[in-house]
Amino acid sequence: MAGMALSSLPPDSKNPEDGATLTLFPRNLVLDYSIRESARAKTVRLNMTPERGLVVVIPAGYNRKRVPAIIESKQLWIKKARQWAEDQRRQQATRPQLAVPAVIDLQSVGESWTVASHRTASSRATVREHKNGLLKISGPVDDLQACLSALSRWTGRKARTHLVPWLEEMGDQTGLGCERVIIGNQSSRWGSCSPSGTISLNQKLLFLPDRLVRYVLVHELCHTVHMNHSKRFWSRVRQHEPAMVDHRRELGESWQLVPPWLESTR
Numbered sequence: 519m520a521g522m523a524l525s526s527l528p529p530d531s532k533n534p535e536d537g538a539t540l541t542l543f544p545r546n547l548v549l550d551y552s553i554r555e556s557a558r559a560k561t562v563r564l565n566m567t568p569e570r571g572l573v574v575v576i577p578a579g580y581n582r583k584r585v586p587a588i589i590e591s592k593q594l595w596i597k598k599a600r601q602w603a604e605d606q607r608r609q610q611a612t613r614p615q616l617a618v619p620a621v622i623d624l625q626s627v628g629e630s631w632t633v634a635s636h637r638t639a640s641s642r643a644t645v646r647e648h649k650n651g652l653l654k655i656s657g658p659v660d661d662l663q664a665c666l667s668a669l670s671r672w673t674g675r676k677a678r679t680h681l682v683p684w685l686e687e688m689g690d691q692t693g694l695g696c697e698r699v700i701i702g703n704q705s706s707r708w709g710s711c712s713p714s715g716t717i718s719l720n721q722k723l724l725f726l727p728d729r730l731v732r733y734v735l736v737h738e739l740c741h742t743v744h745m746n747h748s749k750r751f752w753s754r755v756r757q758h759e760p761a762m763v764d765h766r767r768e769l770g771e772s773w774q775l776v777p778p779w780l781e782s783t784r
């Protein structure tokens with residue numbers, strides 16, 4: 519970690535940041551940081567971000583000569599924060615760049631779609647299904663976020679088309695039912711069941727193997743009888759899904775099957 523310098527910063531016209539260097543230890547640790555004067559700041563604040571490194575925010579008119587001493591006194595915090603920023607930068611570098619997917623595989627229902635884009639004058643991106651598994655995005659196709667949002671809305675429609683009848687079918691098989699079904703795009707849950715009997719299903723389920731979707735549906739249907747994870751609840755689930763322990767484990771590892779483009783939309 520010795521000798522590691524934080525990024526030097528391009529000047530920002532709105533919030534000018536003055537670059538500075540401080541040698542924390544006489545031998546080889548040189549710390550780059552910048553100072554930003556803020557009219558709203560009441561006290562001196564240290565700010566570490568992966569993009570900008572260490573920024574010292576000072577109140578207007580604060581004597582800058584006092585900054586090095588403040589940094590010296592916060593060495594422990596800075597060390598931890600630098601490690602954190604470094605980790606963040608590494609993660610960002612390895613994260614796949616978002617793009618409109620070329621193919622969308624809805625594993626659970628055995629559908630594969632080839633995605634094509636078609637620019638139109640419309641300000642809104644729309645997605646339409648065509649023959650032979652062709653999925654066409656129309657509208658402002660250079661607007662990545664607009665395209666991904668349109669694909670996400672389409673995924674939501676697909677989820678409604680497939681998951682709602684599937685849940686009904688599982689309801690018939692298990693003798694259980696719910697009052698209402700909601701399709702969502704949650705980030706941390708595959709499904710849930712409310713005390714009023716509303717089952718919420720994640721549209722991301724479409725990207726899982728069908729056995730796992732089936733397990734989620736049975737799990738949520740059993741919650742309409744037991745609103746908890748008690749022994750009685752699990753024995754009820756096992757009655758319909760003998761391999762539930764395997765499914766549960768597999769499900770926990772299955773978030774990686776959800777494509778990053780869908781994760782990026784809400």
Ligand SMILES: [Zn+2]
Nearest residue numbers: 737741746747
């Ligand atoms: Zn549960």
